[in-house]
Amino acid sequence: MSGGSSQVHVRVTDEPLSLEALSRAVGRPGAGAIVCFEGTTRDVERLEYEAYGEMARERIAAILHSCVERHGLEAAAAEHRVGGVPLGEASVIVAVSAAHRAEAFAGAREAIDAIKAQAPIWKREVEGASGEWVVGSLPTRPEPA
Amino acid sequence: MSGGSSQVHVRVTDEPLSLEALSRAVGRPGAGAIVCFEGTTRDVERLEYEAYGEMARERIAAILHSCVERHGLEAAAAEHRVGGVPLGEASVIVAVSAAHRAEAFAGAREAIDAIKAQAPIWKREVEGASGEWVVGSLPTRPEPA
Amino acid sequence: MVSVKLFAVLRERAGRDALALDLDEPATVGDALAALARHDGLAEVLARVPVVMAVNRDYADDDRSLHEGDELALIPPVSGGSAR
Amino acid sequence: MVSVKLFAVLRERAGRDALALDLDEPATVGDALAALARHDGLAEVLARVPVVMAVNRDYADDDRSLHEGDELALIPPVSGGSAR
Numbered sequence: 001m002s003g004g005s006s007q008v009h010v011r012v013t014d015e016p017l018s019l020e021a022l023s024r025a026v027g028r029p030g031a032g033a034i035v036c037f038e039g040t041t042r043d044v045e046r047l048e049y050e051a052y053g054e055m056a057r058e059r060i061a062a063i064l065h066s067c068v069e070r071h072g073l074e075a076a077a078a079e080h081r082v083g084g085v086p087l088g089e090a091s092v093i094v095a096v097s098a099a100h101r102a103e104a105f106a107g108a109r110e111a112i113d114a115i116k117a118q119a120p121i122w123k124r125e126v127e128g129a130s131g132e133w134v135v136g137s138l139p140t141r142p143e144p145a
Numbered sequence: 146m147s148g149g150s151s152q153v154h155v156r157v158t159d160e161p162l163s164l165e166a167l168s169r170a171v172g173r174p175g176a177g178a179i180v181c182f183e184g185t186t187r188d189v190e191r192l193e194y195e196a197y198g199e200m201a202r203e204r205i206a207a208i209l210h211s212c213v214e215r216h217g218l219e220a221a222a223a224e225h226r227v228g229g230v231p232l233g234e235a236s237v238i239v240a241v242s243a244a245h246r247a248e249a250f251a252g253a254r255e256a257i258d259a260i261k262a263q264a265p266i267w268k269r270e271v272e273g274a275s276g277e278w279v280v281g282s283l284p285t286r287p288e289p290a
Numbered sequence: 291m292v293s294v295k296l297f298a299v300l301r302e303r304a305g306r307d308a309l310a311l312d313l314d315e316p317a318t319v320g321d322a323l324a325a326l327a328r329h330d331g332l333a334e335v336l337a338r339v340p341v342v343m344a345v346n347r348d349y350a351d352d353d354r355s356l357h358e359g360d361e362l363a364l365i366p367p368v369s370g371g372s373a374r
Numbered sequence: 375m376v377s378v379k380l381f382a383v384l385r386e387r388a389g390r391d392a393l394a395l396d397l398d399e400p401a402t403v404g405d406a407l408a409a410l411a412r413h414d415g416l417a418e419v420l421a422r423v424p425v426v427m428a429v430n431r432d433y434a435d436d437d438r439s440l441h442e443g444d445e446l447a448l449i450p451p452v453s454g455g456s457a458r
Contacts, residue, residue, distance in 0.1 A: 040178070138425075
């Protein structure tokens with residue numbers, strides 16, 4: 001397990017996300033388990049996301065590398081959408097692959113938890129013409145390597 | 146949360162599985178988190194699956210209903226492929242949705258663990274012309290309701 | 291006379307996917323398993339491979355009594371899914 | 375003179391996505407934060423909203439010293455992803 005950059009894929013985009021594409025991105029001959037997480041807009045007309053794009057990409061890549069290392073993953077990928085995300089559509093997708101399912105579940109869970117806690121991304125709930133920034137938490141620092 | 150059958154989808158099929166379709170099947174206005182698990186053929190040319198189809202469907206449906214109930218899921222779906230499944234393709238996909246990610250991860254993990262332990266499905270590793278049944282475990286009984 | 295479905299390694303060794311069984315009534319799952327263990331096509335494999343019986347698509351205990359029209363199946367160790 | 379990127383509620387309240395800051399050298403992150411808290415466009419919102427500063431796209435402590443060409447950004451509480 002080399003930790004090479006081909007094991008990690010990150011994108012921050014204003015286009016709709018593709019679950020199928022992210023799952024394919026982590027497919028490997030040694031992968032018997034793939035776990036995907038999708039965060040979707042619920043109970044509100046739409047969410048609007050804003051990102052500090054370059055930093056979000058770097059933070060998410062560092063998080064995925066750390067998850068690959070800590071859980072012995074075959075590969076890890078994450079994409080975050082910015083701009084408006086209508087009800088039912090995905091704002092973030094994480095996909096990880098591993099030989100077995102225990103590592104895949106643990107790696108995917110750690111990745112999304114860290115992305116939500118550390119990535120400089122903000123969201124606003126929008127109903128009709130009115131919007132409200134969702135109050136979050138100050139970002140946590142990554143654990144020292 | 147009614148436990149109605151529209152919350153649960155099950156299929157046992159000899160066709161390739163679609164991750165996207167299964168994720169869509171569990172999409173709900175109240176779902177903010179979807180977790181999908183794919184079990185894929187690894188390190189071998191192909192796996193061949195055989196199922197006691199009617200019983201597998203009933204067992205998997207019972208498992209998904211129990212997971213919806215126990216974890217307050219919005220919906221749960223599972224499909225299992227039978228026949229030959231080449232390297233890299235999925236033999237089983239589980240998708241569950243929930244308001245939040247903790248329940249979605251817990252529900253998906255419980256569902257795949259129970260399906261593997263209880264569903265009457267067998268597999269054979271095939272390399273070239275030779276095949277070998279994979280030695281598994283006697284099925285566990287579902288916990289009393 | 292009841293019919294018992296066979297799968298996977300059991301189906302292969304018996305060379306068929308179902309097997310007819312003559313049981314004295316009233317019979318239990320345990321009686322059926324004992325009769326199968328003496329059956330020519332299965333005795334050898336059942337000496338090696340542990341099994342459970344399913345009755346009407348539910349796993350059944352040995353003391354479960356069998357009735358006319360029950361759907362019986364012999365279930366060897368399962369290995370479904372992937373990512374062992 | 376350094377430029378500080380603003381996002382989300384800070385960007386909206388300040389009415390712009392970056393802000394120029396005059397700092398005496400040598401300056402630290404803490405000095406920059408203190409200067410921003412006195413800034414007309416931000417004083418009100420920074421009295422309510424906690425922030426951390428990012429330097430060159432890494433979260434930075436208050437005692438981190440700033441250098442010519444550093445990329446500064448003010449990060450309010452994050453709420454990315456979904457499924458709160």
